[in-house]
Amino acid sequence: IERTFSILKPDATARNLTGAINALIEKAGLRIVAQKRIRMTREQAETFYAVHKARPFFGELVDFMISGPVVVQVLEGEGAILKYRDIMGATDPSKAADGTIRKLHAKSVGENSVHGSDATETAAVEIAQFFSGNEIVG
Ligand code: GTP
Numbered sequence: 555i556e557r558t559f560s561i562l563k564p565d566a567t568a569r570n571l572t573g574a575i576n577a578l579i580e581k582a583g584l585r586i587v588a589q590k591r592i593r594m595t596r597e598q599a600e601t602f603y604a605v606h607k608a609r610p611f612f613g614e615l616v617d618f619m620i621s622g623p624v625v626v627q628v629l630e631g632e633g634a635i636l637k638y639r640d641i642m643g644a645t646d647p648s649k650a651a652d653g654t655i656r657k658l659h660a661k662s663v664g665e666n667s668v669h670g671s672d673a674t675e676t677a678a679v680e681i682a683q684f685f686s687g688n689e690i691v692g
């Protein structure tokens with residue numbers, strides 16, 4: 555059974571969308587096996603998005619991720635990584651398919667409500683950055 559790492563981003567928590575997004579996650583058959591609401595530090599956000607360090611939007615991205623509370627989660631299910639990417643929708647909400655989280659809720663390509671891991675390796679690294687083993691209850 556596969557696990558993926560999810561973040562409900564500051565634009566989502568600001569609009570009180572934690573429950574609405576969690577309902578879409580659970581409706582898709584993914585199980586929320588760990589969850590906590592945190593304020594990311596700048597260092598945590600820079601580490602998390604290190605792969606995008608050279609991108610022109612890196613500074614904006616980090617500033618946004620620390621601008622308010624986020625909910626970090628571990629989601630579990632068959633094919634969880636791809637399944638979550640599927641229900642998240644495209645990075646740019648104007649290109650996201652109908653019914654996806656980003657189509658329904660995201661404000662822009664930057665403030666796009668959710669993060670989901672893109673591969674097995676990154677999922678493991680991302681989960682380990684925010685959760686210890688005993689915080690994940692499958
Ligand atoms: P994540 O699940 O958050 O990784 O999204 P993604 O995999 O769909 O997108 P990608 O990894 O390419 O980019 C990571 C994040 O950087 C996106 O989710 C956006 O929040 C942000 N981002 C990407 N492109 C832009 C951009 O052009 N402008 C801004 N401000 N942010 C961007």
Ligand code: MG
Pocket residue numbers: 672
């Ligand atoms: Mg990504």
